[in-house]
Amino acid sequence: MTLDELIDLFQAKAQAPPPAASQLFARHLECKESLQIASVLTSAMARHGASGDRPIPAPSEILPPLA
Amino acid sequence: MTLVPTFAQSLPVLDGVPAEYTHELYAGLLYELCVALAREGLADAETWRSAKENAVAFAQRAILDAVGKECLEVLERNIEYHLAVSDALERNGEETTRSDGRLVLSIECSASGFLKLGPAIEALEREAPGLGAAFYWTLIDGLYRVLRIYGHEEAFEYEDRLRDYAVQDSENLEQYEFPEVEKAFPECIRRTLKRDPAQFARQACRTLRRHRKGNYRKWIEQLTRIRWFTRHPLWADRTLAEEGEYDDPPLPSLVVAFHEQDAIVACFDEERQYMLEASHEPAIGVAFSPRKPDEVHHALRVGRRFVALNLAVCALLEEIERWEKQEEKGHGGTR
Numbered sequence: 001m002t003l004d005e006l007i008d009l010f011q012a013k014a015q016a017p018p019p020a021a022s023q024l025f026a027r028h029l030e031c032k033e034s035l036q037i038a039s040v041l042t043s044a045m046a047r048h049g050a051s052g053d054r055p056i057p058a059p060s061e062i063l064p065p066l067a
Numbered sequence: 068m069t070l071v072p073t074f075a076q077s078l079p080v081l082d083g084v085p086a087e088y089t090h091e092l093y094a095g096l097l098y099e100l101c102v103a104l105a106r107e108g109l110a111d112a113e114t115w116r117s118a119k120e121n122a123v124a125f126a127q128r129a130i131l132d133a134v135g136k137e138c139l140e141v142l143e144r145n146i147e148y149h150l151a152v153s154d155a156l157e158r159n160g161e162e163t164t165r166s167d168g169r170l171v172l173s174i175e176c177s178a179s180g181f182l183k184l185g186p187a188i189e190a191l192e193r194e195a196p197g198l199g200a201a202f203y204w205t206l207i208d209g210l211y212r213v214l215r216i217y218g219h220e221e222a223f224e225y226e227d228r229l230r231d232y233a234v235q236d237s238e239n240l241e242q243y244e245f246p247e248v249e250k251a252f253p254e255c256i257r258r259t260l261k262r263d264p265a266q267f268a269r270q271a272c273r274t275l276r277r278h279r280k281g282n283y284r285k286w287i288e289q290l291t292r293i294r295w296f297t298r299h300p301l302w303a304d305r306t307l308a309e310e311g312e313y314d315d316p317p318l319p320s321l322v323v324a325f326h327e328q329d330a331i332v333a334c335f336d337e338e339r340q341y342m343l344e345a346s347h348e349p350a351i352g353v354a355f356s357p358r359k360p361d362e363v364h365h366a367l368r369v370g371r372r373f374v375a376l377n378l379a380v381c382a383l384l385e386e387i388e389r390w391e392k393q394e395e396k397g398h399g400g401t402r
Contacts, residue, residue: 001112001113001115003111003112005112006115010102010122011098013094013098013122014094014095014096014097014099014102015095017281018094022094055224
């Protein structure tokens with residue numbers, strides 16, 4: 001591939017719509033429930049790590065999946 | 068990894084969950100950056116192939132290749148910098164996406180380098196009276212112009228603040244311990260503290276030129292290189308600092324002291340405990356549109372100049388360290 005072809009490729013990609021997976025990911029990033037459950041998960045992972053890998057109890061409420 | 072025993076309400080197992088994820092929702096700017104990097108000659112089809120056709124990896128590789136492996140290693144040994152190209156706008160410590168279609172090239176310092184000059188200044192003074200002072204003031208005045216450093220001026224300011232607090236808190240005066248910064252200075256520096264800067268600079272230039280082929284020529288060569296980069300301020304875009312509404316100027320890239328445990332280092336140790344409580348401007352920041360070649364060129368020039376300056380400073384720092392080690396072993400040689 002020449003440099004000009006590479007530049008053409010980048011320019012085409014710059015104009016292209018985002019892939020479906022990225023759009024889904026972006027929807028999750030904009031979804032309050034997804035962000036909450038991500039926060040619960042990461043804090044649980046931190047507690048799990050800090051407690052010497054001992055199992056930890058699940059939170060009282062599990063958030064619903066993204067509709 | 069299983070987080071909980073299996074029962075009705077359990078957290079999901081994380082086995083097989085990817086540890087990282089790259090998404091490209093607003094990738095237009097990223098690909099425009101890739102175009103700009105390719106047009107500037109920083110990357111080509113081989114870079115694209117070795118980046119496994121990932122645009123973020125392509126841009127990273129192009130920028131790292133532009134800095135150079137050897138240069139990166141020297142910088143990493145001495146100062147901790149983080150370079151980012153981002154469309155995020157930081158304000159009051161929170162990030163929002165810029166709406167003007169521009170990117171920001173920024174470099175932030177998170178751990179300062181340490182330049183110890185006392186023994187080197189004394190050696191230069193032994194070589195020729197006035198040479199140590201000429202070296203120090205030429206270096207420090209240049210660095211203050213372009214880089215956020217922690218040196219004697221910051222230590223003086225800290226000492227002044229501490230004395231002001233003590234006056235207001237006269238009942239507990241005995242609890243204050245003052246650093247007495249001036250006492251940390253080598254005699255030749257103390258003597259020239261009240262110099263006329265312009266007149267001294269001309270005189271220092273002549274002194275350094277007279278000794279540029281002498282025993283300490285390598286240090287003077289490095290200093291000449293640093294002077295070249297410190298003629299003009301580096302920061303080209305003050306509006307970014309204003310937009311960011313940062314609490315403080317950049318974190319110091321370099322602590323310049325005379326000895327390892329002198330009063331300047333003591334002041335820095337006191338002050339650094341509170342440094343991370345505030346938000347800081349990046350060491351440099353330049354906004355540019357990847358669609359405008361002149362803006363891209365300008366941003367790259369500022370970045371290159373900053374890297375080259377830091378490389379010259381680190382080279383001097385390592386040169387002086389090597390000399391000190393030789394001196395300690397009793398093999399003093401030509402510098």
